[in-house]
Amino acid sequence: MLYVELGRTGLKVSQIGVGCWQIGSRSWGWGAEYGEEEVIQAIRTAIDHGVNFIDTAEIYGGGESEKIVGRAIKEIKEKVIIATKVWPTHLTYDNVLKACERSLSRLGVDVIDLYQIHWPNPFIPINQTMRAMERLVKEGKIRHIGLCNFSLKQFIRAQEVLKREEIVSNQVKYNMIEREAEKELIPYAEKNKITIIAYSPLAQGLLTGKYDPANRPRDYVRRINILFDEENLKRLLPLIQLLKEIAGRRGKTPAQVALNWLIRRLEVIAIPGAKRPAQAEENAGAADFKLTDDELRIIEETLRNIRIRKTVSLLKIPLRLLRG
Numbered sequence: 001m002l003y004v005e006l007g008r009t010g011l012k013v014s015q016i017g018v019g020c021w022q023i024g025s026r027s028w029g030w031g032a033e034y035g036e037e038e039v040i041q042a043i044r045t046a047i048d049h050g051v052n053f054i055d056t057a058e059i060y061g062g063g064e065s066e067k068i069v070g071r072a073i074k075e076i077k078e079k080v081i082i083a084t085k086v087w088p089t090h091l092t093y094d095n096v097l098k099a100c101e102r103s104l105s106r107l108g109v110d111v112i113d114l115y116q117i118h119w120p121n122p123f124i125p126i127n128q129t130m131r132a133m134e135r136l137v138k139e140g141k142i143r144h145i146g147l148c149n150f151s152l153k154q155f156i157r158a159q160e161v162l163k164r165e166e167i168v169s170n171q172v173k174y175n176m177i178e179r180e181a182e183k184e185l186i187p188y189a190e191k192n193k194i195t196i197i198a199y200s201p202l203a204q205g206l207l208t209g210k211y212d213p214a215n216r217p218r219d220y221v222r223r224i225n226i227l228f229d230e231e232n233l234k235r236l237l238p239l240i241q242l243l244k245e246i247a248g249r250r251g252k253t254p255a256q257v258a259l260n261w262l263i264r265r266l267e268v269i270a271i272p273g274a275k276r277p278a279q280a281e282e283n284a285g286a287a288d289f290k291l292t293d294d295e296l297r298i299i300e301e302t303l304r305n306i307r308i309r310k311t312v313s314l315l316k317i318p319l320r321l322l323r324g
């Protein structure tokens with residue numbers, strides 16, 4: 001496993017973490033084909049393979065994800081760094097404090113290592129939210145503050161209103177196909193020693209190579225993800241083919257190649273979601289090799305030639321949901 005410092009905190013975090021949206025969200029969007037015991041074992045397997053970073057949120061499964069994470073780490077709390085998130089409807093001063101208490105209780109911990117704001121809320125002044133976050137640090141309920149899905153302007157504003165603490169991380173959507181964060185957020189983070197936490201690092205499973213136009217996932221989350229549109233899956237076939245070729249040559253899997261591409265080029269933490277122990281083990285195995293310059297160049301060339309459709313006609317949405 002590879003480890004990087006979280007911001008300037010001194011905490012060493014594994015570059016592969018476990019994303020826990022799936023955990024607890026079985027009937028809430030990610031399908032129902034996996035069970036609670038499997039997801040608990042997935043977290044423990046990841047930890048056995050050197051992963052120490054677990055990312056969840058109060059919203060995942062309406063609190064179910066935090067509860068299951070709590071069960072999974074009960075005996076090994078000292079081995080893990082727990083990150084959770086407060087939902088944007090809870091960003092007033094009092095609501096942040098209350099939301100944090102609920103998360104602590106569901107997780108069964110005394111302190112949350114990284115408390116992140118899940119999405120900005122333009123209707124609640126950010127200084128109010130950040131005052132509450134600083135109070136939580138002072139009271140020892142959270143160790144560090146992170147943000148997710150903030151634009152650069154919103155991020156800088158949130159930093160400016162903090163009096164004592166620094167924002168240590170920025171969680172953004174980042175994978176081979178979705179690279180918007182490279183424009184502003186990643187350069188800013190690198191310059192200011194803020195850790196980038198890459199969510200959807202496998203493009204919600206697309207980069208594992210198991211989906212194609214004839215075999216699309218049927219769960220709700222991915223039925224509304226434009227990447228899984230039939231036309232896009234067709235356009236992405238050359239990339240999937242390449243990932244399979246590289247994986248075959250290196251004795252790895254396409255998922256491991258896609259994750260390695262993220263963590264070897266930059267000091268990011270990738271948090272693939274895992275439904276089963278085998279997936280968690282495979283994802284942890286993405287850290288123990290290094291793509292060559294040639295492989296990186298060919299990946300880049302292939303990506304340059306792929307154009308993704310970014311929008312779907314409004315008329316098609318109900319149809320897409322019905323068809324799956």
Ligand SMILES: NC(=O)c1ccc[n+]([C@@H]2O[C@H](COP(=O)([O-])OP(=O)(O)OC[C@H]3O[C@@H](n4cnc5c(N)ncnc54)[C@H](OP(=O)(O)O)[C@@H]3O)[C@@H](O)[C@H]2O)c1
Binds near residue numbers: 199200274
């Ligand atoms: N801050 C935010 O707003 C935000 C937003 C989204 C996600 N997140 C966080 O980021 C985490 C990961 O993002 P994500 O869940 O969107 O997408 P992801 O990690 O790119 O994809 C996860 C899905 O890929 C499949 N998968 C994972 N490992 C695999 C493997 N080794 N082999 C084959 N399939 C594999 C699994 O689904 P199947 O087996 O069904 O294909 C899994 O549910 C989430 O769990 C959450 O913690 C945060």
